[in-house]
Amino acid sequence: MKLFRVVPEILRFEKFRDFAEDFSLGAEDLVITNKYIFEPVISACGTGCQTIFQEEYGSGEPSDVMINGMLRELSGRSFRRIVAVGGGTVIDIAKVIAAANGAEDVNELFERPESLLRTAELFIVPTTCGTGSEVTNISIVNRTALGTKQGLVSEEMYASHAVIIPEFIHTLPYNAFAASPVDALIHAVESYLSPLATGYTEMFSEKAVSLILRGYKKIAGDRSSIAEYAGDLLTASNYAGIAFGNAGCGTVHAMSYAFGGKYHVAHGESNYQFFIPVLDFYRKKAPDGKIKRLEELLRGELGGDGIRSLEALLGRIIERKPMSAYGAVEADISEFAESTVKNQQRLLGRSCVPISVGDIRDIYAECL
Numbered sequence: 553m554k555l556f557r558v559v560p561e562i563l564r565f566e567k568f569r570d571f572a573e574d575f576s577l578g579a580e581d582l583v584i585t586n587k588y589i590f591e592p593v594i595s596a597c598g599t600g601c602q603t604i605f606q607e608e609y610g611s612g613e614p615s616d617v618m619i620n621g622m623l624r625e626l627s628g629r630s631f632r633r634i635v636a637v638g639g640g641t642v643i644d645i646a647k648v649i650a651a652a653n654g655a656e657d658v659n660e661l662f663e664r665p666e667s668l669l670r671t672a673e674l675f676i677v678p679t680t681c682g683t684g685s686e687v688t689n690i691s692i693v694n695r696t697a698l699g700t701k702q703g704l705v706s707e708e709m710y711a712s713h714a715v716i717i718p719e720f721i722h723t724l725p726y727n728a729f730a731a732s733p734v735d736a737l738i739h740a741v742e743s744y745l746s747p748l749a750t751g752y753t754e755m756f757s758e759k760a761v762s763l764i765l766r767g768y769k770k771i772a773g774d775r776s777s778i779a780e781y782a783g784d785l786l787t788a789s790n791y792a793g794i795a796f797g798n799a800g801c802g803t804v805h806a807m808s809y810a811f812g813g814k815y816h817v818a819h820g821e822s823n824y825q826f827f828i829p830v831l832d833f834y835r836k837k838a839p840d841g842k843i844k845r846l847e848e849l850l851r852g853e854l855g856g857d858g859i860r861s862l863e864a865l866l867g868r869i870i871e872r873k874p875m876s877a878y879g880a881v882e883a884d885i886s887e888f889a890e891s892t893v894k895n896q897q898r899l900l901g902r903s904c905v906p907i908s909v910g911d912i913r914d915i916y917a918e919c920l
């Protein structure tokens with residue numbers, strides 16, 4: 553049994569300028585980012601790198617349409633290194649671009665993942681504290697014809713280097729900042745509860761949970777302390793990425809994709825919908841299972857009843873709205889449950905308790 557693996561080399565710089573100088577970024581390199589991330593920080597470094605801005609190809613999280621537009625734009629060009637600077641959206645697109653190997657349709661890559669080949673070094677600089685995507689081998693794409701998000705997984709999509717630079721968190725708007733560590737927290741918790749968890753992944757999960765909850769406790773009391781915790785939260789997201797990159801995520805992520813894909817709900821916010829209800833389901837089904845250790849961990853950080861205390865703390869950071877507030881209707885419940893069972897077996901297989909289509913339907917109904 554494989555116990556643990558981290559592929560990218562992990563680096564940290566306080567400023568992008570230090571990174572750019574250390575690696576002599578220049579005209580043969582491509583930076584994939586957003587203009588509003590590039591302008592305040594990267595442009596002033598005068599690297600002369602080539603650039604492509606994600607928002608010019610569509611808004612929201614990655615879709616096949618957006619990625620295909622970028623693949624066509626970059627077709628026939630080659631780069632010494634690709635540097636992705638952004639949230640999970642930019643990162644997941646960059647992973648496909650770096651490994652597309654001439655393909656111009658990401659749907660073809662889903663059909664033939666063996667054709668992926670990374671042809672340039674890939675540096676990933678996360679600018680949100682959520683996805684951990686800088687250390688994972690997966691890219692999550694809204695496949696518009698299927699009407700759901702799906703993960704494309706390949707060794708070829710590992711970055712060569714994951715680069716932690718806290719400077720970028722300072723331009724992140726509060727809502728994006730607040731929602732992103734929820735995703736990291738869910739990565740940490742789902743990987744902790746996964747049947748594939750090992751002593752190694754548990755260490756990363758536990759440390760990520762502690763860092764995020766401590767940061768959240770401070771930020772819930774004083775929003776102006778965000779800058780102080782940016783480095784810790786980025787690190788926590790990276791730890792959580794390492795944990796779930798090895799042990800996987802489970803039911804929360806599985807249920808999130810049909811809903812998030814249809815109603816274009818941001819990934820962290822969409823996961824948040826199902827996080828507490830799924831933990832309650834696990835506790836009801838197997839109160840003496842691994843959930844017990846999670847509850848101990850939560851009680852140690854937050855006191856009270858672990859899961860309820862967690863729910864209360866998260867509620868102080870971001871409001872949890874019912875699915876109907878995003879436009880969901882009764883008919884979605886069965887549609888989403890069936891889509892989840894049909895398209896998300898990889899994730900459902902890593903649930904800590906077996907879950908049936910009826911259970912999934914009940915949780916969607918509870919969240920409507």
Ligand SMILES: NC(=O)c1ccc[n+]([C@@H]2O[C@H](COP(=O)([O-])OP(=O)(O)OC[C@H]3O[C@@H](n4cnc5c(N)ncnc54)[C@H](O)[C@@H]3O)[C@@H](O)[C@H]2O)c1
Pocket residue numbers: 586588589612613614638639640641642644679680681682683684685686688689690691692720721722723724725728732735819820
């Ligand atoms: N591949 C993986 O391992 C993995 C894991 C979890 C999530 N994801 C994917 O990541 C995506 C979500 O990523 P996210 O939560 O980081 O959100 P995001 O990348 O969509 O970013 C949220 C918003 O903040 C903006 N933004 C990001 N950084 C900024 C900065 N420094 N300054 C100003 N604005 C900034 C973005 O442009 C966007 O509008 C989803 O598509 C999800 O499926 C992937």
Ligand SMILES: [Fe+2]
Pocket residue numbers: 683735736739805819823
């Ligand atoms: Fe996630």
